[in-house]
Amino acid sequence: MCRSSIVVACLDDDHCGHEKHALCLQFSNHGPLEPHGFARNKLWSIDTDPPAFPTNSSSKAYIDLILKPSEEDMKIWPHSYEFRLRVALGPGGDLMLTSRIRNTNTDGKPFTFTFAYHTYFSVSDISEVRVEGLETLDYLDNLLNKQRFTEQGDAITFEAEVDKIYLSTPTKIAILDHEKKRTLVLRKDGLPDAVVWNPWDKKAKAMADFGDDEYKHMLCVEAAAIEKPITLKPGEEWRGRQELSAVPSSYCSGQLDPRRVLQGS
Ligand SMILES: O=P(O)(O)OC[C@H]1O[C@H](O)[C@H](O)[C@@H](O)[C@@H]1O
Numbered sequence: 233m234c235r236s237s238i239v240v241a242c243l244d245d246d247h248c249g250h251e252k253h254a255l256c257l258q259f260s261n262h263g264p265l266e267p268h269g270f271a272r273n274k275l276w277s278i279d280t281d282p283p284a285f286p287t288n289s290s291s292k293a294y295i296d297l298i299l300k301p302s303e304e305d306m307k308i309w310p311h312s313y314e315f316r317l318r319v320a321l322g323p324g325g326d327l328m329l330t331s332r333i334r335n336t337n338t339d340g341k342p343f344t345f346t347f348a349y350h351t352y353f354s355v356s357d358i359s360e361v362r363v364e365g366l367e368t369l370d371y372l373d374n375l376l377n378k379q380r381f382t383e384q385g386d387a388i389t390f391e392a393e394v395d396k397i398y399l400s401t402p403t404k405i406a407i408l409d410h411e412k413k414r415t416l417v418l419r420k421d422g423l424p425d426a427v428v429w430n431p432w433d434k435k436a437k438a439m440a441d442f443g444d445d446e447y448k449h450m451l452c453v454e455a456a457a458i459e460k461p462i463t464l465k466p467g468e469e470w471r472g473r474q475e476l477s478a479v480p481s482s483y484c485s486g487q488l489d490p491r492r493v494l495q496g497s
Pocket residue numbers: 268350374395396427428429452454
């Protein structure tokens with residue numbers, strides 16, 4: 233059995249094992265439930281006989297984790313569902329996360345949810361990092377009551393607390409870290425939004441499970457579906473996929489295809 237907020241993969245050499253620098257999953261929910269939803273605090277089981285991987289995929293290493301509600305869970309959120317998370321590693325070290333959520337209600341009722349892969353990336357120095365792919369997009373600012381603004385034309389850089397939900401984002405977003413000589417590339421499917429979060433100094437100090445200076449070396453970029461919650465009728469299934477790759481710094485800005493860089497084609 234596994235917790236949903238387990239470290240699925242550690243992307244950081246220095247802080248391996250610290251959840252804040254690892255990859256977490258959240259099944260978010262609007263309404264009277266705990267912040268960020270309940271899925272990350274539940275026990276998951278491993279599917280020992282998972283369906284085969286699509287034959288066109290080069291990945292052979294994967295595990296399927298399953299979350300279904302217990303009777304206790306249904307008292308808090310009265311819906312029946314199956315949540316299948318496939319964690320797969322590609323031959324070049326890419327990490328693929330595929331979530332499938334199916335409404336298994338037998339009472340005919342639909343349910344609605346929001347979703348985010350709550351990914352903490354380790355970076356050398358937050359002040360030197362930039363994010364490409366979100367410029368000129370609209371966003372909701374979580375620090376200003378979710379007011380809607382439009383981002384400027386430049387790549388995103390960081391010099392203060394940020395907590396934004398970018399809307400209608402492209403399928404590829406890049407986090408350029410010159411000092412680490414690497415670019416992290418996030419590819420996604422079925423997840424139109426992207427949360428960008430760094431607590432900066434004051435909030436970091438106020439967070440019990442976060443070191444005072446850790447904000448300098450992390451950045452959350454989260455593939456998400458938040459603005460338009462997903463509604464599933466009984467029998468319907470939703471799928472949301474995120475793929476993470478780290479590519480050497482020879483990777484050029486604007487050239488968002490890590491395979492071309494790695495394979496030199
Ligand atoms: O402490 P966590 O549960 O990991 O969440 C920390 C942060 O995550 C998100 O990205 C939210 O947008 C923030 O508002 C929140 O404070």
